[in-house]
Amino acid sequence: MRPTIAKILTSSFALLAPIVVTSQALAQQDEVTFHKDIEPILQRSCQNCHRVGGAGPMPLITYEQVAPFAGLIEYKTGLRDRAGAMPPWYMEKNIGIQDYKDDPSLSDEELAAISAWARNGTPQGNVADAPEALSFDDSTKWKAGEPDLVVVMNDVTKLAGTPDWWGEIDYMPIGLEEDRYVKSVEVVEVNDVDTSAAAGTVGGRYIFHHMIWGTAQLDENGERQGFSIPWPVHEVGRNADIFDEDAGRLLKAGTAIVSDSVHLHSNGRDTTGHMEVGFRFHPKGYEPKYKPSFIGLGNGVDISITGNQKDQELHAYTVLQQHTKVVTFEPHLHAPGERMCLEAIWGYTVETLSCVGYDHNWVRGYPYADDAAPILPKGTILHIVGYMNNTDSNPNVPDPRNWQGSGNRSVTNMFIDLGIRVELTDEQFAEAMEERRQVLNLGPNDHVIGCPLCLAPLVAPVAEQRELDGDEVAAN
Numbered sequence: 001m002r003p004t005i006a007k008i009l010t011s012s013f014a015l016l017a018p019i020v021v022t023s024q025a026l027a028q029q030d031e032v033t034f035h036k037d038i039e040p041i042l043q044r045s046c047q048n049c050h051r052v053g054g055a056g057p058m059p060l061i062t063y064e065q066v067a068p069f070a071g072l073i074e075y076k077t078g079l080r081d082r083a084g085a086m087p088p089w090y091m092e093k094n095i096g097i098q099d100y101k102d103d104p105s106l107s108d109e110e111l112a113a114i115s116a117w118a119r120n121g122t123p124q125g126n127v128a129d130a131p132e133a134l135s136f137d138d139s140t141k142w143k144a145g146e147p148d149l150v151v152v153m154n155d156v157t158k159l160a161g162t163p164d165w166w167g168e169i170d171y172m173p174i175g176l177e178e179d180r181y182v183k184s185v186e187v188v189e190v191n192d193v194d195t196s197a198a199a200g201t202v203g204g205r206y207i208f209h210h211m212i213w214g215t216a217q218l219d220e221n222g223e224r225q226g227f228s229i230p231w232p233v234h235e236v237g238r239n240a241d242i243f244d245e246d247a248g249r250l251l252k253a254g255t256a257i258v259s260d261s262v263h264l265h266s267n268g269r270d271t272t273g274h275m276e277v278g279f280r281f282h283p284k285g286y287e288p289k290y291k292p293s294f295i296g297l298g299n300g301v302d303i304s305i306t307g308n309q310k311d312q313e314l315h316a317y318t319v320l321q322q323h324t325k326v327v328t329f330e331p332h333l334h335a336p337g338e339r340m341c342l343e344a345i346w347g348y349t350v351e352t353l354s355c356v357g358y359d360h361n362w363v364r365g366y367p368y369a370d371d372a373a374p375i376l377p378k379g380t381i382l383h384i385v386g387y388m389n390n391t392d393s394n395p396n397v398p399d400p401r402n403w404q405g406s407g408n409r410s411v412t413n414m415f416i417d418l419g420i421r422v423e424l425t426d427e428q429f430a431e432a433m434e435e436r437r438q439v440l441n442l443g444p445n446d447h448v449i450g451c452p453l454c455l456a457p458l459v460a461p462v463a464e465q466r467e468l469d470g471d472e473v474a475a476n
């Protein structure tokens with residue numbers, strides 16, 4: 001076949017590539033404006049925090065508010081998945097599963113637009129191109145959606161310059177009259193910090209470092225009775241927990257929120273604040289299909305981190321005793337933690353499911369999208385790898401000369417995947433894989449990360465079984 005004109009043009013232009021690219025890039029830069037290109041990005045991924053009363057130190061709403069920060073915005077968004085990046089979401093985009101719920105991260109095109117805009121004199125553009133402004137009311141503090149039940153805990157006060165405090169806070173009855181299954185739970189701190197005075201860091205904005213909490217029955221004296229049911233730990237900078245659609249968690253009527261492990265820290269100003277716990281419910285009559293899985297994945301025993309050295313690895317493994325769906329990945333490290341990867345090993349298959357950067361100021365959970373959550377057969381080995389940077393290039397480490405072991409304080413270490421997982425029976429496992437094949441329209445030559453048996457001939461007997469069932473139904 002003779003080369004077409006387009007091809008000839010492309011190949012001769014290839015020689016001129018550097019010049020062509022530059023002039024093209026310049027032409028594109030001219031087109032990037034605040035109202036048309038930047039404002040929609042800010043609305044989707046930033047304004048939730050960067051508004052008056054939000055978690056961010058400065059509002060990023062109007063052109064006048066945003067333009068002076070253009071260079072800093074280019075830098076912070078350009079960090080992508082490393083500590084310090086904005087928005088605080090550190091999923092690596094070049095490895096593993098890429099579909100997550102409530103993912104605020106920016107695409108390559110959006111990062112390029114920000115960069116072009118910042119380097120090209122921050123043109124404002126035409127107001128007519130602007131998206132409709134978002135309105136912020138009290139409900140916007142709930143990132144996972146307006147809760148059906150909000151439990152407001154009692155106020156506590158932390159004075160400027162006082163040492164950290166650990167302990168128990170007042171129990172609070174939830175005021176629920178019938179049992180309900182919970183879709184998602186979110187904990188937010190509401191306090192009297194003056195957000196118009198730049199808070200600087202997320203630690204300067206809040207006083208609760210974390211709250212380990214549960215729900216329990218109280219007796220007539222307000223004393224806790226029996227065990228409490230644990231709910232996901234709240235930590236500073238943490239996002240909401242969205243449970244698997246088919247594994248809602250039971251919230252019992254007449255219980256109270258209890259916590260004997262709250263860590264408060266001073267943010268430099270006298271501050272009074274409290275926690276609010278927002279539950280979203282499944283409709284009445286909902287029954288969960290899957291059981292939660294309580295397999296631990298981590299190693300707190302023999303952590304040993306050398307001083308003044310980066311790229312130190314920690315490893316931990318667990319063997320799944322049941323078929324398992326991984327609902328969220330939640331790396332939990334401490335100050336030297338820089339990155340964590342989750343890997344599934346099944347037979348000869350070794351797959352990286354997710355790798356995320358880590359910033360101990362922002363503890364985040366990463367909920368897999370429904371059609372992307374790993375479905376792993378029993379016998380799979382889950383493996384986490386932690387990457388530690390104990391040098392002065394890690395601003396979270398106070399003194400990198402120190403050796404570090406395990407412990408509860410931020411200057412000692414934890415190494416855990418706190419992610420949520422559910423168990424599947426043989427039948428549910430086959431069903432979940434069948435659903436995945438259909439939803440993703442998988443053919444025999446496809447491969448999907450996190451579902452090693454999705455296309456294996458191993459599932460064939462189940463299909464035959466189903467045909468049998470079908471015949472029986474037909475015969476009846």
Ligand code: HEC
Binds near residue numbers: 201
């Ligand atoms: C979940 C809340 C949240 C979201 C979402 C968020 N930020 Fe931030 N941002 C903060 C907080 C809190 C800080 C203070 C520094 C810290 O604690 O990391 C900050 C710091 C910054 C800074 C540095 C300010 C300084 O003076 O050092 C910039 C720039 C910034 N954010 C831009 C953005 C942009 C642009 C987006 C969206 C693409 C975004 N942020 C999304 C909460 C948020």
